Amino acid sequence: xxxxxxxxxxxxxxxxxxxxxxxxxxxxxxxxxxxxxxxxxxxxxxxxxxxxxxxxxxxxxxxxxxxxxxxxxxxxxxxxxxxxxxxxxxxxxxxxxxxxxxxxxxxxxxxxxxxxxxxxxxxxxxxxxxxxxxxxxxxxxxxxxxxxxxxxxxxxxxxxxxxxxxxxxxxxxxxxxxxxxxxxxxxxxxxxxxxxxxxxxxxxxxxxxx
DNA sequence: GACCAGGCACATC
DNA sequence: GATGTGCATGGT
Numbered sequence: 001x002x003x004x005x006x007x008x009x010x011x012x013x014x015x016x017x018x019x020x021x022x023x024x025x026x027x028x029x030x031x032x033x034x035x036x037x038x039x040x041x042x043x044x045x046x047x048x049x050x051x052x053x054x055x056x057x058x059x060x061x062x063x064x065x066x067x068x069x070x071x072x073x074x075x076x077x078x079x080x081x082x083x084x085x086x087x088x089x090x091x092x093x094x095x096x097x098x099x100x101x102x103x104x105x106x107x108x109x110x111x112x113x114x115x116x117x118x119x120x121x122x123x124x125x126x127x128x129x130x131x132x133x134x135x136x137x138x139x140x141x142x143x144x145x146x147x148x149x150x151x152x153x154x155x156x157x158x159x160x161x162x163x164x165x166x167x168x169x170x171x172x173x174x175x176x177x178x179x180x181x182x183x184x185x186x187x188x189x190x191x192x193x194x195x196x197x198x199x200x201x202x203x204x205x206x207x208x209x210x
Numbered sequence: 211g212a213c214c215a216g217g218c219a220c221a222t223c
Numbered sequence: 224g225a226t227g228t229g230c231a232t233g234g235t
Contacts, residue, residue, distance in 0.1 A: 022216085038217040044233060045216090079215090079232040087218085125218050145216050161225095190216055199214075 004157055005174040008208060009181075012188040015207035021187030022135045027103045029058055030136035031095075034128050035087050036078040047077035060101030063092045087123025094121045103137075111139040126164045134186070138179050142171035143186045147193025154197065155208060 024030035029049065036045045051074040052058050057066060072085035092101075094117070099105040106114070111133060118129035126144070133139040144167045153160035158170060175181060196206035 034216090037215085039215060039230090040217085040232080041215040041234070043215095047233090077232060080217095080230045081232080083218085083230055123218065127217065131216080143216085147216075186216085193216085 003174050005171060008155075009175075009185050009188070011207050012192055013184065016188055016191050018184060019187035019191055021183065021190075022131075024136075026058070027136040028060060028101075031091070031132050032058070032063075032088065034131040034135065035091060035123065036075060036084060038080070038084070038087075038128060040079050044077050044079060048075040051075065051077070060092050060095050063088060064096050064101070083123070090122045091124060094118075107137050111141065114139070115141070126168075130168075134179065134182055140177040140179050140182055142168050142175070142182050144168050144171075145186075145190065147197060148186070148189045150199075151189055151192060151197050151208070154201070 022030060022033070024033055032052070033045055033049060036048050049058070052063075055062075055074055057063055057071075057074065063071065068085050068089060071088065072081040075081050075084055075088070078084060095101050095106065098117070099109075109117075114137075115129055115133060118124050118132060119126065124132075130141045130143045133141045134143055144164050149158075149160050149162075149167060152158045152167065152170075158167060171182075171185075175185070192206070192208070196203055196208075
């Protein structure tokens, strides 16, 4: 039998088309977005990012210097604004102190070490770390989110109780490690999740037959 | 008004 | 290791 993950990818790409996902004007904006979108609607994240932009605060240096209180007020629309202000600060401190806030420097670090460093930052868990690695730094890691777990478990491919790393291993074993593929596939899974595979599923019309 | 959103840290057993 | 809870805005 053919690789089920490749079958699913082909079906979803054919059905939805390319997603052109996670656009951001700069890699740093994508990193910030990865933290702000934790358990949060993307539309709210965009409002927060706009506020930061208008405040001239879309640079590592600006956020590094900013008072927590002002930062949390700017990102208020994204929800959890107090805790996310701390998380942004923790990340930016790491980025400034280890890489001088320079994308080219952080990009030079090998993927495995960098993932460990990111996971060591307070407020960055596996999904946020992998989103930064894939979407901002173009490293070939597959991002697992709640939709990914839900879709695979509902289709009997892997039990939902399995760990983040187990889900990720399945993708890494099943697919060639290519950034454009991982990027597009994850985006398609989120699209499918939003349309058909929410907690209360409305499966009618879903291209993945049960 | 209920439900949900591109999670994570921390407490407790 | 598994389970429960706090964090919070805004769209449907």
